[in-house]
């Protein structure tokens with residue numbers, strides 16, 4: 001095994017299962033000291049247990065790695081501080097944070113309860129904020145800086161039964177890009193190198209077992225090397241990016257930008273002028289990612305109809 005993370009102190013949330021666990025194990029194998037942060041909950045957020053984080057720590061230490069457990073709820077501001085402090089108090093610094101903890105409350109938007117919305121925003125979006133906020137407060141004072149890796153999803157583009165999850169995952173991208181920009185501003189004032197990037201993974205875990213139609217799939221262990229790279233000195237120049245990771249495939253997302261412009265013929269636009277000129281002037285095309293999703297949903301629905309007809 002190489003030693004890309006030798007001597008780094010890294011906190012991984014959601015490190016008790018699935019992708020987070022694979023990231024934590026690889027970070028330790030690459031030489032990092034790892035804070036295994038996991039609330040140990042069922043998919044519906046129930047039955048928290050410290051056994052899940054403890055088991056991942058044991059897996060790391062059994063093979064000679066170094067890890068400690070924090071079994072708190074990442075949606076709590078103070079737990080973000082505990083996770084970061086665990087690394088700083090035990091090993092002297094926090095060199096990287098990876099936010100993998102996540103939950104799901106799937107429901108069509110028109111039936112979604114306030115609790116279902118709040119629970120998903122709390123664990124994903126606020127969970128990232130809680131950890132990023134406390135980690136950046138430490139990293140900005142470290143000569144060696146640090147790294148942020150957020151976990152988003154292709155669902156940030158749109159999702160029919162997961163509007164809460166989609167909104168949280170979009171928010172994570174904006175939060176991570178804001179962290180990347182803040183890092184650049186801090187570097188201009190003499191701060192250490194800090195980078196912040198997102199991974200949009202797809203992997204076979206308990207969270208993805210109900211994915212409704214056949215999508216490209218891989219294993220959690222396929223995702224971990226990209227996270228480790230972004231945490232390493234080798235990846236330190238990479239900042240403000242979103243990478244898809246699934247199986248053998250790594251892809252980079254485009255950076256959103258205005259693509260076409262039109263000017264009002266008079267002092268300001270009238271509704272009539274917009275109605276007349278917008279379709280030809282700046283266009284209304286569907287994003288290719290959404291168009292592809294629509295095609296696959298239609299195929300899945302047709303296949304289900306065919307099966308039902310026997």
Ligand SMILES: NC(=O)c1ccc[n+]([C@@H]2O[C@H](COP(=O)([O-])OP(=O)(O)OC[C@H]3O[C@@H](n4cnc5c(N)ncnc54)[C@H](O)[C@@H]3O)[C@@H](O)[C@H]2O)c1
Pocket residue numbers: 013014015016017018019020037038039040041042052072073074075099100101102103123151152153154200201202203204205206207208
């Ligand atoms: N699996 C996929 O295909 C896929 C696709 C897109 C995005 N993702 C994202 O990747 C991340 C990991 O997903 P996974 O499939 O490994 O899920 P998983 O369910 O296997 O693991 C999630 C972990 O998060 C922990 N957790 C949940 N709520 C928590 C809380 N409040 N505080 C602390 N820990 C908490 C759970 O105990 C669990 O160990 C998630 O952010 C998910 O949205 C996964």
